[in-house]
Amino acid sequence: MSKRGLGLFVSAIMLTMLALTGCGGGAKAPEESKAVESSAEQKSEEAKTEESKQAKEKIVVGYAQVGAESDWRTANTESFKSTFVPENGYELIFNDAQQKQENQIKAIRDFIQQEVDYIVLAPVVETGWDTVLQEAKDAGIPVILSDRMIKTSDDSLYTALVCGDFIKEGETAGHWLEDYIKLKGKNHDEKINIVTLQGTIGASAQVGRTDGFANILAKNSNWNMLAKQTGEFTQSKGQEVMESFLKQFDDIDVVVAENDNMAFGAIDAIKAAGKTCGPEGEITVISYDAVKAAFDAMIAGDLNASIECSPLHGPRVAEIIQKLEKGETVEKIQYVDESYFDTSMDLEKIKSERAY
Amino acid sequence: MKAKINNIMSTELFLPIVSLILVLIINIIKTPNFFNITIQNGVFYGYIIDVINRASELVILAVGMTLVVASSGGTDISVGAVCALSGAVACFILSGGEVSTSVYHSPYIVAFVSAIIVGLVCGSFNGFLVAKMNIQPMVATLILFTAGRGMAQLVTNGQITYIRVESFKMLGNSVKGIPLPTPVFIAIAVVILTFIILKRTALGLYIETVGINNKAAKLVGLNPVLIRFIAYAFCGLLAGLAGMIVSSRVYSADANNAGLNIELDAILAVALGGNSLGGGKFSLLGSVIGAYTIQALTTTLYAMSVSADQLPVYKAIVVVIIVSLQSKGFQRIIKEFKLKRKVEKVYEK
Numbered sequence: 001m002s003k004r005g006l007g008l009f010v011s012a013i014m015l016t017m018l019a020l021t022g023c024g025g026g027a028k029a030p031e032e033s034k035a036v037e038s039s040a041e042q043k044s045e046e047a048k049t050e051e052s053k054q055a056k057e058k059i060v061v062g063y064a065q066v067g068a069e070s071d072w073r074t075a076n077t078e079s080f081k082s083t084f085v086p087e088n089g090y091e092l093i094f095n096d097a098q099q100k101q102e103n104q105i106k107a108i109r110d111f112i113q114q115e116v117d118y119i120v121l122a123p124v125v126e127t128g129w130d131t132v133l134q135e136a137k138d139a140g141i142p143v144i145l146s147d148r149m150i151k152t153s154d155d156s157l158y159t160a161l162v163c164g165d166f167i168k169e170g171e172t173a174g175h176w177l178e179d180y181i182k183l184k185g186k187n188h189d190e191k192i193n194i195v196t197l198q199g200t201i202g203a204s205a206q207v208g209r210t211d212g213f214a215n216i217l218a219k220n221s222n223w224n225m226l227a228k229q230t231g232e233f234t235q236s237k238g239q240e241v242m243e244s245f246l247k248q249f250d251d252i253d254v255v256v257a258e259n260d261n262m263a264f265g266a267i268d269a270i271k272a273a274g275k276t277c278g279p280e281g282e283i284t285v286i287s288y289d290a291v292k293a294a295f296d297a298m299i300a301g302d303l304n305a306s307i308e309c310s311p312l313h314g315p316r317v318a319e320i321i322q323k324l325e326k327g328e329t330v331e332k333i334q335y336v337d338e339s340y341f342d343t344s345m346d347l348e349k350i351k352s353e354r355a356y
Numbered sequence: 357m358k359a360k361i362n363n364i365m366s367t368e369l370f371l372p373i374v375s376l377i378l379v380l381i382i383n384i385i386k387t388p389n390f391f392n393i394t395i396q397n398g399v400f401y402g403y404i405i406d407v408i409n410r411a412s413e414l415v416i417l418a419v420g421m422t423l424v425v426a427s428s429g430g431t432d433i434s435v436g437a438v439c440a441l442s443g444a445v446a447c448f449i450l451s452g453g454e455v456s457t458s459v460y461h462s463p464y465i466v467a468f469v470s471a472i473i474v475g476l477v478c479g480s481f482n483g484f485l486v487a488k489m490n491i492q493p494m495v496a497t498l499i500l501f502t503a504g505r506g507m508a509q510l511v512t513n514g515q516i517t518y519i520r521v522e523s524f525k526m527l528g529n530s531v532k533g534i535p536l537p538t539p540v541f542i543a544i545a546v547v548i549l550t551f552i553i554l555k556r557t558a559l560g561l562y563i564e565t566v567g568i569n570n571k572a573a574k575l576v577g578l579n580p581v582l583i584r585f586i587a588y589a590f591c592g593l594l595a596g597l598a599g600m601i602v603s604s605r606v607y608s609a610d611a612n613n614a615g616l617n618i619e620l621d622a623i624l625a626v627a628l629g630g631n632s633l634g635g636g637k638f639s640l641l642g643s644v645i646g647a648y649t650i651q652a653l654t655t656t657l658y659a660m661s662v663s664a665d666q667l668p669v670y671k672a673i674v675v676v677i678i679v680s681l682q683s684k685g686f687q688r689i690i691k692e693f694k695l696k697r698k699v700e701k702v703y704e705k
Contacts, residue, residue: 068514071455098506099612201665230664234613235606243406244658247389261516265606272529274396293456293518 170212238262429635430493437504479592
């Protein structure tokens with residue numbers, strides 16, 4: 001076969017593969033639409049705007065989503081799909097980037113060509129957005145970031161950022177631990193030995209949660225952070241690191257895992273080491289995100305608490321868009337409301353009511 | 357006596373073993389309890405057990421990678437993605453498409469065989485492109501490197517699929533009554549089986565021949581296309597097996613993270629084993645020792661409480677030292693140094 005023919009053959013295969021994965025992404029739209037409960041206040045607000053909007057054209061919103069890697073992401077997508085419906089005066093163009101930045105850049109360019117009114121972007125990575133966001137700016141389309149921040153020298157490239165407040169999540173975890181220790185009736189001077197399984201170093205969730213927890217740690221002189229190590233947000237790495245912690249330190253009282261998956265790995269490691277965890281056990285385990293599997297772990301009595309990282313960004317983004325439509329200015333960074341869950345709550349009920 | 361020492365030092369496995377021992381010696385000084393082994397829940401428990409347990413997937417992949425490197429002088433960078441894909445297929449079959457299940461929806465053996473077949477098919481695809489179509493190995497395997505995880509996502513519908521059944525965890529954890537984790541046995545079995553196949557048949561020799569000189573191999577009547585194809589297919593099959601272990605460890609299929617970057621570690625294991633990445637002569641045991649060295653290094657750094665942001669730096673430093681110790685350039689310097697001393701001695705006399 002000639003060299004050229006060969007090249008053609010390879011590119012043909014690659015194209016087919018890309019097309020295959022691409023199609024899959026499009027077809028991945030969840031059929032069962034999980035009804036996301038939007039708050040009553042927001043419903044009335046949307047009802048109002050609906051009346052005024054009916055005469056006008058629909059607001060077209062393009063959403064460049066990261067992918068569908070987790071329940072959290074799916075719930076996030078669902079939150080947008082259920083908020084930006086024609087009944088509320090919106091038209092949503094949804095794009096699933098399959099975890100690839102180049103797909104997101106292409107999606108944004110498509111949005112610009114289609115002359116959407118607003119672009120919502122949940123960036124896969126932090127850097128490399130300047131060019132394409134400048135194009136959006138030149139086209140006069142406001143860009144709202146969802147979930148993650150970008151690194152750029154020019155703040156005017158995006159209008160607002162809607163995200164979870166990771167520092168506050170870290171502080172919530174710290175406060176929860178303070179209360180829990182009090183509840184257990186432990187002496188104030190008693191030493192509490194803590195280990196932390198960090199996320200991927202440098203990720204905004206890792207930085208915020210580590211810093212937030214450190215703020216509370218500093219206030220409690222009897223808390224002792226034995227070690228921090230990255231588990232890269234994965235269950236297997238979390239398990240591996242916890243295995244090592246358990247051999248290094250005999251007396252671990254608390255494990256803080258910066259996401260649920262690492263906590264699952266840590267729980268397996270604790271059990272393998274012949275120790276117990278959870279509300280009835282020797283080691284207290286705290287995690288973040290509160291995905292469905294975390295509820296299962298709490299119900300099983302392995303996990304003490306999980307700090308919520310709410311994926312329901314849709315309503316908050318809609319709020320911003322409404323303000324922009326009226327010509328008002330909006331705050332650059334807006335946080336979604338988040339709480340925590342622990343084993344003292346009626347978890348079965350909460351789990352069945354939650355969208356994710 | 358001196359001749360004996362020289363003899364040992366000149367064997368091809370000498371330097372890889374020294375590297376492994378070097379890494380372990382750091383522990384004797386820094387964390388003496390590294391070598392403690394106790395029994396916990398009827399299973400051996402200790403850092404050393406962690407090392408041989410956690411290195412299992414890497415050992416399996418390194419075996420396949422060695423043959424690929426030796427036969428074609430290129431690397432298969434798709435093994436990590438193939439791990440994810442085979443794990444995803446197995447979990448999909450067992451879960452019947454649900455996100456989390458506590459009962460098998462199909463027999464375990466069906467899922468296991470499917471995972472292996474998925475690996476084999478992926479490997480054959482790579483083998484076809486490299487051996488038959490003569491595409492550069494890195495380019496050919498780049499296809500599955502990129503598309504593999506995408507396909508795995510399609511299979512799992514983008515979600516992490518959990519299989520919460522005790523028997524599913526056996527492959528990646530330990531079986532009751534057996535004091536060592538299961539992956540250790542699988543890795544050893546793979547190494548021994550491959551070793552026997554290579555030594556009992558002429559396949560090992562054929563692979564080296566093809567790797568050293570393709571044309572000459574053809575002239576003596578070998579079929580280089582078939583031999584290379586077999587190497588890639590076998591590598592894929594082992595990647596499928598490793599994928600099953602990876603999923604079993606975390607009783608789930610995680611298309612994004614299963615076997616992430618493990619292809620790079622597998623290639624590094626081959627290099628640390630003293631094998632030339634240019635193909636040709638190879639040492640299977642060298643690669644296996646290389647794989648254990650990498651895991652020993654990771655576990656050592658954890659045990660020494662190296663902070664997370666500095667972890668990659670320390671790893672890089674050690675790898676640089678080991679690789680340069682084994683490099684031809686360094687060995688030549690030592691040789692010249694020895695010669696110089698000899699000459700000086702003669703001169704003094």
